[in-house]
Amino acid sequence: MKLKTPPQPLVFVYDGPTALCAAVSELYRLEPLATSALCMWRGRYYLLVGAGLSRRREVRRTGGRWGQCLGPSPVLYAFCREHGCEISGNAVAQLGGALARQRKREE
Numbered sequence: 001m002k003l004k005t006p007p008q009p010l011v012f013v014y015d016g017p018t019a020l021c022a023a024v025s026e027l028y029r030l031e032p033l034a035t036s037a038l039c040m041w042r043g044r045y046y047l048l049v050g051a052g053l054s055r056r057r058e059v060r061r062t063g064g065r066w067g068q069c070l071g072p073s074p075v076l077y078a079f080c081r082e083h084g085c086e087i088s089g090n091a092v093a094q095l096g097g098a099l100a101r102q103r104k105r106e107e
Helices: 019-029 056-064 074-083 091-106
Strands: 008-016 034-042 044-049 068-071 085-087
Touching: 008 019, 008 056, 019 044, 019 056, 019 091, 034 074, 044 056, 044 074, 056 068, 056 085, 074 085, 085 091
Parallel strands: none
Antiparallel strands: 008 044, 008 068, 034 044, 034 085
């Protein structure tokens, strides 16, 4: 059975850069090519992560370990992006990749 539309992306909220970086680092290890976006609104970071049905539970658990998973809320994310500041259009690959490269250099 094939879905007519892809599953909606999950939205996570993080209170600070430490929690955000920890979550993105783990998400990068789990799913380095995940579609994602990052914005900041009212001092909090909102991360949008696309996940297929087979990986959705793992992505929700991994991203929610450091912050709060708001569920499939692309409209909320669009509101936060419009009223806040967009930081990245591909946060998991960009930020997660940079953190992974930094970790390799330190080892």
